[in-house]
Amino acid sequence: VVVDVGDDAAAVQMAGSDKLLLFTCDMLVEGTHFRRGWSGFSGEKLGWKALAVNVSDIAAMGGRPTYALISLALPGGIEMEFVDEVYSGLLRCAGEYGVIIAGGDSVGSPQGVVIDVSLLGEVEKGRLVQRKGARAGDLIAVTGSLGAAGAGLHILESQIPLIAGGEDLIAALLEPRPRLAEGRALAESGLVSAMMDLSDGLADDLPRLCQESEVGARIFAKKIPVHPACRELFDGGLEHALCGGEDYELLFTFVPESLPKIASALKKAGAQPPIVIGEILPPDGGLQILLPDGSKSPLPEGFKHFSS
């Protein structure tokens, strides 16, 4: 094993191959990660998301997803239509990201729905990007706006009346779009020193990248690309952008001189330019955020999934 527990996916050396095999799995549990009663929720979206979050793990390593297996636990009495919807969402996501669903199994569940997707992928040996590798002086960037999914979750869970713009936030939560083209372009550029996907929120995930890289970091609140609807509806939206999670944008680092080449690599891939949000500090620099009022603060703890 090249990369073990603690990165987005495991990477395994295959005898006789110039590629590494990537291997990841993520489980979505009803009542922890979703509720069937949510406004806008469907089996189709659950299927999409269950595969999409795994594709994001592969993208975060610079890889390309290949084959998936599905484990589904279903309460007795669930409509077959729901199961068909789940598979239709899985297949739509598989089609979009070039994944082959190689098998699946369903078992009974005494309570809610559980879906676990295992996904294989591959990456050229020299192109693997890990959480470790960031160095003091590197810039920290993300691939897109943050906070939408967390704001969408807040709307669904607090059952506040649906406000204009709220639908986009809920859609971001229910149907995340993993940054596969971006991850590939960044890996192929050879210029990225560390990368991961933002599944738990910047405030939780950046410390993980820093821990694996053995560095500190400083981010600038003003530079964080808060999703417009999140900003408008939630008083600037910084809390959701930092702590909300499930945005599935990529977080990555590189030396400042590489910025133009990285921008050009992303452009070629049809993606947004990198959004620089901060810089990597030496190990003793700690983890800090510069707030809009100019004050410094340690990075807040990300909130956990609502059930915990």
Added chain:
Amino acid sequence: VVVDVGDDAAAVQMAGSDKLLLFTCDMLVEGTHFRRGWSGFSGEKLGWKALAVNVSDIAAMGGRPTYALISLALPGGIEMEFVDEVYSGLLRCAGEYGVIIAGGDSVGSPQGVVIDVSLLGEVEKGRLVQRKGARAGDLIAVTGSLGAAGAGLHILESQIPLIAGGEDLIAALLEPRPRLAEGRALAESGLVSAMMDLSDGLADDLPRLCQESEVGARIFAKKIPVHPACRELFDGGLEHALCGGEDYELLFTFVPESLPKIASALKKAGAQPPIVIGEILPPDGGLQILLPDGSKSPLPEGFKHFSS
């Protein structure tokens, strides 16, 4: 994909390799597959079993397991000791069968414990054995005794007082021993026409092998190797041997002339001789069992997991 949904594992062609990659996953759900309150149950045994049932899938394809990923869903308030036990059982099973645990993740669960293991494996291209391939005239054999796990489940679920011999039956359920050496020896012999593992019971699983192979089958009740304690405690034990499931013995077929060579291959692997229980019929032969009184009966439906 060489083998798709419907076999024990998926088999994938890897560019530049003379081996096929095997890929399987199985989910165990509290209340469907186990109860934490069962006599003899422990987190350690749950960990063992969660990996063991996947190793059995790889064994059934003639392969060798390699890397595993673990997804664990845990109710709030569960003791960390339980989680440590689960990992200790996973590691014990991994050590026994040569598996490397390459990663794992745990999430919250509003109700019971769920564990899903994804397992990779490999098999030389010429050695893959599938459910399809059995031909009329082939003998049908199993690697060991049947009915113990089903009888153990019956004892635990009916809460009948624990009788002498019952511990062995419960142990068979809680700590199955996948037939990896047997699967490898059978695959390497090159003499096996079809193979699968007995996870749902002969009455459910043999029809699957026959369906994939497009053949019929006849088995002889008298030849079924009912586990001694199951036979003694459950009136001959045939019902558990046919319908109980979770024995994780291998079911396989071969031409009659190969019997001595197959016996010798298994002996070399330190395993029991093959136990012949019947024969493959032409497609129009149906699925039948010859009962001890000489009468013929269609194969009974296997019972489903107790919760369904």
